[in-house]
Amino acid sequence: MRIRFEKRLAPSPLMTVAVPVVSVILALLFCAAFLALTGRHPFELYFAMLEGALGSAYGLSETTVKAIPLMLCGLGISLAFRMQLWNIGAEGQFYLGAFAATWVPLTFPDLPVFIMLPMMLLLGMAAGALWALGPAYLKVKWRVNEIITTLMLNYVGILLVNYFVYGPWRDPKGFNFPLTAEFPPAALLPTFGGSRIHVGLLLALALVVLFIVIFRNSRWGYEIKVIGSSERAARYAGMDIKRNMLLVMALSGAVCGLAGMTEVSGIAGRLQPGLSPGYGYTAIIVAWLARLNPVAIVLVAGMFGVLQVGGYIVQTFGVPASMVAMIQGAVLFFVIGGEMFANYRVVFPNSKGAEKADE
Amino acid sequence: MRNRYVILALALVFAAALVLGGCGGGDKKPAAPAAPEKMKVAFVYIGPVGDAGWTYAHEQGRKYLMEKMPDIQSTIIESVPEGADSERVITQLAEQGHKVIFTTSFGYMDPTINVAKKYPNVVFMHCSGFKTAANVGTYFGRIEEARYLTGIAAGKATKSNVIGYVAAFPIPEVVRGINGFTLGVRSVNPNAKVKVIWTNTWYDPAKEKQAAVSLLDAGADVIAQHQDTPGPQQAAEEKGKFSVGYNTDMSKMAPKAVLTSAVWNWGPYYVKVIDSVKKGTWKSEQYWGHMSDGIADIAPLGPMVQEDTKKLIADAKAKIVKGDLKIFAGPLKDQSGAVKVPAGQVMSDKDQLGWTWFVEGVDGTIPK
Numbered sequence: 001m002r003i004r005f006e007k008r009l010a011p012s013p014l015m016t017v018a019v020p021v022v023s024v025i026l027a028l029l030f031c032a033a034f035l036a037l038t039g040r041h042p043f044e045l046y047f048a049m050l051e052g053a054l055g056s057a058y059g060l061s062e063t064t065v066k067a068i069p070l071m072l073c074g075l076g077i078s079l080a081f082r083m084q085l086w087n088i089g090a091e092g093q094f095y096l097g098a099f100a101a102t103w104v105p106l107t108f109p110d111l112p113v114f115i116m117l118p119m120m121l122l123l124g125m126a127a128g129a130l131w132a133l134g135p136a137y138l139k140v141k142w143r144v145n146e147i148i149t150t151l152m153l154n155y156v157g158i159l160l161v162n163y164f165v166y167g168p169w170r171d172p173k174g175f176n177f178p179l180t181a182e183f184p185p186a187a188l189l190p191t192f193g194g195s196r197i198h199v200g201l202l203l204a205l206a207l208v209v210l211f212i213v214i215f216r217n218s219r220w221g222y223e224i225k226v227i228g229s230s231e232r233a234a235r236y237a238g239m240d241i242k243r244n245m246l247l248v249m250a251l252s253g254a255v256c257g258l259a260g261m262t263e264v265s266g267i268a269g270r271l272q273p274g275l276s277p278g279y280g281y282t283a284i285i286v287a288w289l290a291r292l293n294p295v296a297i298v299l300v301a302g303m304f305g306v307l308q309v310g311g312y313i314v315q316t317f318g319v320p321a322s323m324v325a326m327i328q329g330a331v332l333f334f335v336i337g338g339e340m341f342a343n344y345r346v347v348f349p350n351s352k353g354a355e356k357a358d359e
Numbered sequence: 360m361r362n363r364y365v366i367l368a369l370a371l372v373f374a375a376a377l378v379l380g381g382c383g384g385g386d387k388k389p390a391a392p393a394a395p396e397k398m399k400v401a402f403v404y405i406g407p408v409g410d411a412g413w414t415y416a417h418e419q420g421r422k423y424l425m426e427k428m429p430d431i432q433s434t435i436i437e438s439v440p441e442g443a444d445s446e447r448v449i450t451q452l453a454e455q456g457h458k459v460i461f462t463t464s465f466g467y468m469d470p471t472i473n474v475a476k477k478y479p480n481v482v483f484m485h486c487s488g489f490k491t492a493a494n495v496g497t498y499f500g501r502i503e504e505a506r507y508l509t510g511i512a513a514g515k516a517t518k519s520n521v522i523g524y525v526a527a528f529p530i531p532e533v534v535r536g537i538n539g540f541t542l543g544v545r546s547v548n549p550n551a552k553v554k555v556i557w558t559n560t561w562y563d564p565a566k567e568k569q570a571a572v573s574l575l576d577a578g579a580d581v582i583a584q585h586q587d588t589p590g591p592q593q594a595a596e597e598k599g600k601f602s603v604g605y606n607t608d609m610s611k612m613a614p615k616a617v618l619t620s621a622v623w624n625w626g627p628y629y630v631k632v633i634d635s636v637k638k639g640t641w642k643s644e645q646y647w648g649h650m651s652d653g654i655a656d657i658a659p660l661g662p663m664v665q666e667d668t669k670k671l672i673a674d675a676k677a678k679i680v681k682g683d684l685k686i687f688a689g690p691l692k693d694q695s696g697a698v699k700v701p702a703g704q705v706m707s708d709k710d711q712l713g714w715t716w717f718v719e720g721v722d723g724t725i726p727k
Contacts, residue, residue, distance in 0.1 A: 058454070062447045162559060166529060166726050175489050175713045176531050177465065196446075267443045273559075274466065277440040312436055312448050316455060321407055321438040 005344040011291075015342040020289070023338035027330040034326070035319075045314050049327075052313030053306040059313075061195035065267065067305035068197075069094070069259045069276065071204040071298050073283030075211065076128075076255030078292040082215070083228040083248050089135065089150030090256040091280025092157030093128035097257025098264035099161050100127030102180060102271040105187035106169060113186040120187060120261055128257015129250040131157060136249030140242045146249075154280065162273050169271065180271040189266035198266030200259075204298070207255065211294040224248060256280065289335060307331060397432040400424070400633060401457040403448055404437040405464035405587075406562045412587040412606040413561070416623040417463045417486075419607070423626025428633055441466025446473055453478040459636055461629070462486065464561075465532070471495060482636050487532060489712065491643050498628060498646040499532075500654035502605075503539030504679050505621035506583075507686045508657050508672050509603040510543020512618040513551075513581040515668040516601045517544075520551045523574025525584040525591045527561050529725045531714045533585045536621075538718045539686050540583055540603075545720045547671060554579055555723030564590040575600055581618070592617055601663070608658035619672075620658040628654055647708065651680045687711060692719040 032042035053063045073090040080087035101124035104116060111119070135149035162178070171181040189198040215221040227234040227241055234241055259279065264271055286304060290296035311324040402421050406414040414437065421433055434457065439448050445467050452460050453474055459482045462471045468488035475483045475495045483495040491497055513522050522544060526533050541553045554577065556570045567590035571582045575598050582602040584591040589612040595602035596613035604610070604620030628648065635641040648654035657676070660669055678684035689700035693716045700706050715725055 052451070058450070065443060065447075159559075163726065176715050177489075178528065178530060196443075263443070269469070272441075272466070274441050277442055277444065308444070309447065312439065312444065313451065315436045316401075316434050316452070318434075321436075325438075 002349060004347040004349075005340070006347050007344050008342075011342045012345075016291075019338040019342045020335050023334040024331055026338075027334035028327075030334070031327045031330050035323070038323075040317075040319065045317060045319060048317060049310030049314050050306070053310040058195070059309060061192075061197050063302065063305035063309045064201060065196045065198075065305075066308050067298075067301040068200045068204060068266075069263050069279040070283050070286050070301035070304055072200065072207070072259035072262065073256050073280050074286035074290065074297040074301055075204065075207050075294060076252045076259065077283055077287040078290070078294065078297060079211070079224075079255065080132075080248055080252035081287060081292050083224045083244065085136070085139075085245060085249055085252070086147045087132060087135075087150050087249060087252050088147055088284065089132060089153050089157075089253070089280070090259075090283050091276060091278065092150070092154035093131045093253040093256035094260035094263070094276050094280045095154075095157045095161045096127040096131040097124035097260030098271060098275055099157075099164065099260070100124050100257070101261035101264055102169070102183075105183045106180060109184050109187075111186060116184075116186045117189065117265070120265055121258065124257045124261025125254040126257070128260065129254040131257070132249045132253025133246065136246050139249075140245050158273075161271065161275075165271055165273055171270075178273055182270045183265065187265060188269055189262060191266065196267060198262060200262030200266050203258065203262065208294040208298060215294075256283075285332065285336075289339075397430060398459075398633075398637065399432050399434065399455070399457040400459045401434040401436070401452040401455075401461070403439050403445065403452070403460065403462045403464075403467060404435060405439065405441065405466070407437050408435065410562060410587050411589050411609070411612060413623075414463070414587065416606045417461075417625055420623075420625025420629050424629040424633060427626075427630045431633060439467075441470075446470035449474045449483075450477070453481045458482065459484065459633060465530075482632075482641055484632060489645075491645060493643055496632075496641075496643045496646065498632075498648075500623065500648040500652070501650065502621050502623065502655040503535050504650040504686055505655045505657045506536050506540040506605075507543035507546075507679070508676055509583065509619050509621050510540040510545075511547050511672050511675060512660065512664055512668060513540070513583060513601070513603050514544035514546070514548035515665065515671070516618055516663075517548065517551055517581050519578050519580045520548065521578045522551055522553045522581045522583060523571060523577070523579030523591075524553050524555045524723075525567055525570045525574065525582065525586055526555050526557055526723075527585050527587075528559060529557060529715075531712055534714045534717065534725065535711055536585050537721060537723075538714065541718055541720045542686055542691075543675075546675075547668075549720075552720060552722045553583070555717075555721060557723075557726075558586065560586075562587040564588045567591050568594045571595060571602075572598070582616075589613065604658065610658065610661055614661075615663075617658075617661055618664055619660045622656050622658050624653055624656055628652075650676075651682070693717065694719060694721060 028046055035042035053059050077087055077090050101120035104120045131153060135146045138144035138149055139146045165178045165180060169180045171179050191198045223239050227244055231241060263275060268275055286297060286300045290300040307328045311328060314324055315321060404414040408414055408418040425433055436448050439445050449470055461484045463486045465487045468485055468490055471483050471485045472490050472492060472495060475492050479494055485497050487499045488497050524537055537555060544551050544553060554574055556574055558566050558570050560566055567586045567588060571591035571594035580600045582591050582595040584605050589609045592602045592604055592609045592613035596616040601618050602616045604617050607622055609620045610617040675684060685705045687706040689704045690698050690702040691700035693699050696719060
């Protein structure tokens, strides 16, 4: 008897919802066994994790804070991915955005807020866009693989930021530690209430609406989809593929740059190494799990926020960080593994020899 | 074949029931507030407690504290990145009622200060930073004094007169360590050079090891380091060369290679802090301890260290502890040979805290 996997023509709508939910539950059960073996009470820990991340106003706000850069980077990445442009460079574009935004308050510390913030925003997006345009140009001109170029530019971007933070931009009052001076108040994004949730959240939500409109109702969104699914068909239809590649990559980079700008201005308040604990990479998983759907990206980014914020909480119960990482890893493993069941159906050969598909 | 799914589902339910049953047996809650009157103390770590280096040394300090003061309760949170996460973690610890919170990495400085503003009744102790507040103190130790002694061991052990130094970041703390070490090396071997490689990471065992390998390939026969793990020591062990450890006694990780290690001994200081908080005598200060306080020391010398070297180290240590030997006393020359600290003077603490140049004998550059 052999079990076969058969690709579905379209992902099953039921499975699209059911698979992630069941996957998360299975992952938690899987880890529960390990936690129980180490003498801990797994469900109490899971509850603590959820409560820490969602059970209080503070936890909820911090989960959101964690999710904002993931949302923005995820949205940026999804734009390129829709056109089958594999922009792996969100991390570098994030740092470039933060870098360019930092230049404004360091150079003109006395600008009024209504000039300062828009300037930081624009420069951050422009820098992210430029960082993505290089690989896009190489791809259009000589078909250079953008996975490699965007990935490699991440390291260049991070090292560029490090160079400035360790060198010319070092805070003169900072005992030569790798930090820029603190931003003046005018360069800090407004936050909501007493929380650390900053305006970046609104920008992310606005982008979600914009993306939905583009992909549902605009001709350009349609073009991107067509180019993504078949370049040849797009060319027959007379679409300008090269122009679109450049444009889409630039916008993708701009949104990731925006993420960097909001993080440095809304959270850190100064540029320093380690601004991102890998948001640009995690966002690739976020975009992918969300199937590039803008609304889903927000939800999945939120789920990652819960995993991260809750993860630190359970450490206060004496659970080592490695075990928290195991839970987080298992959730991802099961969800991504479960994806297969949404795209493929399992075919069991039945006893009479004839094959019958089973949902 | 729907019944296959039914069977599968049943199997899953059964498995779930087993798990639930297995752990629902009324076992005790971990770290639940059993005795609420116990004072709660928390430690925030940059790496995992098993890094065998920086975080491990702090964890040893915490264990020492718990041994000496069994009437307190302590919480640790490991592998906390220095960005947005640390501020939340520190806030939550304060929110959970911890009375003293030790934040043990430089990058926790701003987050610690920010949280401290919101929790004026909590004492915050930040390791290696420079910002204080009424309820925030800083603490650190002059590990350079111990490094000077390890430099003597390295200077006597080298045959190629090239000593490799795997260094994390070009910040004053690390520069100070390299300078202290080099002065120790040159005090017994004026021809030796200390070759520096920056890794730009605190915790990356593979990268640290790789950096050590490239130094060994470049002719170094002793490897010193300023990192969070014993990766460089393992590289030296594999190539049959010597090394000098940091943070903790690394001879366990590389018994044939490790001459000695410059080690932290945080425990007694942690006891002192908690004791003063309990008594209500705690006041914010910037503590920068000497070897004479016991906060920094060297690990026992390995069997390969010669007798005369042992004596040199013991003599120098006695002088440092007594205060007769100031390792950063003039004349101190920079790499170009220019005198930066004239004879008869000792480099001031302020200059040491912002140190951005290498002493003569270091082969390397500090990015400007």
